[in-house]
Amino acid sequence: MDGELPVGALLREWRHRRKLSQLDLALEAEVSTRHISFVETGRTIPSRSMVLHLAEHLNVPLRDRNRLLTAAGHAPEFRRREWDDPALERAREAVARVLRLHQPYPALLEPPVNMMRLGLHPKGFAPRLGNPEQVRAFLLPRL
DSSP: OOTTSOHHHHHHHHHHHTTOOHHHHHHHHTSOHHHHHHHHHTSSOOOHHHHHHHHHHTTOOHHHHHHHHHHTTOOOOSOOOOTTOGGGHHHHHHHHHHHHHHTTSGGGSOSSOOHHHHHHSTTTTGGGOSOHHHHHHHHGGGO
16 A cells, blocks of 8 residues: 555555445444545545554454554654564563464465375474364375
């Protein structure tokens, strides 16, 4: 998304990303389709609260909500922090724990990953299966 685009174009892009029609968004956000249309076409500039309201219903990430606010002529609201910011220490620990607990799953393995070996190996996914015999019977003929 380009920061140079007007707020209406940015909101339209987010609406398309979420595969919503103007009517879908209007119903979800409890505003008129006419207002959505006017915002998207630039016929009206949304208030700060309307930008945040629509962004919430479009599940726009916070950093992109700042972009929407700026495009509408409002000040950014959400502070951006660097990953090594001391205030994010607990978040870094949580992410590290999640990654540790996902080992040895394929999302963390070096490519190329042999999915058959990973799925059937005793140190892979196999011990976590409730029905290993059925899984093997399904996978082995496809080998």
